[in-house]
Amino acid sequence: MTETIRNADVLIIGGGLSGTMLAVQLLRLPGQRRILVIEPRAELGRGEAYSAVELGHTLNGNAARMSVDPDNADDLTEWLTDYIGAGGWPESAEQPVPVSELFPPRGLFGVYAQQRLAEAKALSASTVEHVRGEVVDLQVSADSTLLTLDNGQQLRGARAVLATGMFPAARTPQTESSGLNAAAVDPWDVQAMTQIDAQAPVLIIGSGLTMVDAVVSLEQAGHRGPIEIFSRHGLLPHARRQPPSWEDFLAADHSLRSPLQLLREVRRQCRLALAQGIDWQAPLDTVRAHIGRLWSQASEREKRQFVRHVRPWWESHHHRSPPLSAQLVARLREEGRLRIRAASFKGLEPGGEGVTIRLRARGEQVIRQVSGAALINSSGIEYDWRRVARPLPRQLLERGLIQPGPLALGIAADASGAVLDAEGNVSQRLFAMGPPLRGMWWESTAVTDVAIQAKALAAKLTQF
Ligand SMILES: Cc1cc2nc3c(=O)[nH]c(=O)nc-3n(C[C@H](O)[C@H](O)[C@H](O)COP(=O)(O)OP(=O)(O)OC[C@H]3O[C@@H](n4cnc5c(N)ncnc54)[C@H](O)[C@@H]3O)c2cc1C
Numbered sequence: 318m319t320e321t322i323r324n325a326d327v328l329i330i331g332g333g334l335s336g337t338m339l340a341v342q343l344l345r346l347p348g349q350r351r352i353l354v355i356e357p358r359a360e361l362g363r364g365e366a367y368s369a370v371e372l373g374h375t376l377n378g379n380a381a382r383m384s385v386d387p388d389n390a391d392d393l394t395e396w397l398t399d400y401i402g403a404g405g406w407p408e409s410a411e412q413p414v415p416v417s418e419l420f421p422p423r424g425l426f427g428v429y430a431q432q433r434l435a436e437a438k439a440l441s442a443s444t445v446e447h448v449r450g451e452v453v454d455l456q457v458s459a460d461s462t463l464l465t466l467d468n469g470q471q472l473r474g475a476r477a478v479l480a481t482g483m484f485p486a487a488r489t490p491q492t493e494s495s496g497l498n499a500a501a502v503d504p505w506d507v508q509a510m511t512q513i514d515a516q517a518p519v520l521i522i523g524s525g526l527t528m529v530d531a532v533v534s535l536e537q538a539g540h541r542g543p544i545e546i547f548s549r550h551g552l553l554p555h556a557r558r559q560p561p562s563w564e565d566f567l568a569a570d571h572s573l574r575s576p577l578q579l580l581r582e583v584r585r586q587c588r589l590a591l592a593q594g595i596d597w598q599a600p601l602d603t604v605r606a607h608i609g610r611l612w613s614q615a616s617e618r619e620k621r622q623f624v625r626h627v628r629p630w631w632e633s634h635h636h637r638s639p640p641l642s643a644q645l646v647a648r649l650r651e652e653g654r655l656r657i658r659a660a661s662f663k664g665l666e667p668g669g670e671g672v673t674i675r676l677r678a679r680g681e682q683v684i685r686q687v688s689g690a691a692l693i694n695s696s697g698i699e700y701d702w703r704r705v706a707r708p709l710p711r712q713l714l715e716r717g718l719i720q721p722g723p724l725a726l727g728i729a730a731d732a733s734g735a736v737l738d739a740e741g742n743v744s745q746r747l748f749a750m751g752p753p754l755r756g757m758w759w760e761s762t763a764v765t766d767v768a769i770q771a772k773a774l775a776a777k778l779t780q781f
Contacts, residue, residue, distance in 0.1 A: 332356025333364025722756025
């Protein structure tokens with residue numbers, strides 16, 4: 318068995334944007350390393366987000382905001398300019414704006430990430446290889462890490478990085494989650510949506526950006542019936558606009574602020590902006606650069622306060638919808654075809670035609686039933702690894718190699734991404750980046766978060 322083990326310097330578990338950008342950054346550093354990226358998907362650089370095939374499933378920021386190169390904010394704009402110049406994405410001509418202001422389809426963004434990987438590979442003395450499979454177990458010894466894949470293959474590496482991304486939420490009563498997942502239509506599967514009666518009502522659970530994608534998918538599939546959306550707070554993501562710059566008011570003040578103080582100050586700044594006829598998105602956008610620092614400085618109590626009181630507001634104001642998708646949602650709302658209600662999902666009603674769900678409206682005690690021809694689950698992400706039903710998170714917890722992060726959001730790590738084991742020891746062998754570090758930084762998922770972390774972690778990994 319031992320002779321079949323393959324060896325590497327760095328094992329990257331997960332080949333979505335995080336794993337791929339880490340590989341790019343490692344390739345760009347001097348030296349000669351063997352890097353293996355373990356990813357079940359056929360292609361690196363995509364993950365769930367950038368596997369999108371529908372042109373209407375776009376990035377939620379324009380090209381100017383979505384560079385994967387922390388040293389060049391224009392990197393995506395430059396790539397896109399060349400790509401469009403060579404005849405790619407002809408539909409972009411329908412939008413009369415500069416390339417930097419285009420919102421590229423996410424599938425195209427995946428091509429960009431892949432191309433940056435190919436270029437880095439061509440110029441490097443190090444190597445990157447894609448090993449297809451799911452890592453189901455991981456062991457750490459004094460001098461190495463050992464991975465076991467679902468096909469039994471084993472890989473040994475000096476260090477391993479958890480770039481496993483996000484796990485979909487089953488946010489339902491435990492016993493009913495499999496029923497919900499089986500009954501629900503994939504929010505991104507336009508083909509599956511063509512099977513739904515075009516005039517029949519469709520139910521959607523969750524009202525964030527995945528819901529927005531689902532509405533785009535339904536429209537593309539020719540659905541013209543009512544859409545009923547239910548989420549705990551009934552809040553829709555705001556549309557992203559292009560606000561002017563605003564003074565970075567938090568940069569001048571590094572004193573610790575409680576989440577409620579912060580919220581008050583942000584509101585004050587937004588009112589100031591509005592009074593001057595400036596978009597409230599201008600002051601809010603300056604907060605992004607400070608959120609990791611503010612979150613990591615906050616006490617556990619303050620973090621809880623933020624999650625309880627500020628989170629729904631933060632999600633709908635900060636995680637904004639691409640403008641074309643937001644226009645579609647607004648139009649359907651105006652036409653009375655799309656309704657959003659604040660209600661908690663309480664379970665699935667078995668039997669009958671179509672699908673029936675149980676809901677409790679906000680502020681009410683009574684549980685009601687609502688029926689539709691189909692159901693779409695867009696209730697988001699499960700950040701608590703103790704509730705993720707995948708082998709690797711389970712094994713890591715069982716072996717005591719990781720511990721839950723603050724508020725059980727992802728896993729605990731130090732500032733460099735070195736994970737903390739069950740006893741709180743900082744690992745010299747196992748690291749994490751991206752969404753698994755949600756609890757450490759609050760925002761640890763978006764393109765820019767991932768790009769910055771990839772560069773810093775690559776530098777750290779080459780220090781040993
Ligand atoms: C639908 C969607 C749209 C998004 N849109 C935007 C956007 O517009 N702008 C933005 O800034 N951010 C967006 N995001 C956030 C997005 O998650 C990040 O930009 C980025 O995809 C995170 O990359 P990741 O590699 O960490 O995670 P993922 O993309 O989730 O990739 C993780 C990869 O790890 C693999 N993996 C998991 N477990 C294992 C295992 N045990 N063994 C081997 N492989 C494993 C998975 O197969 C997956 O491919 C979006 C996210 C989603 C889901």
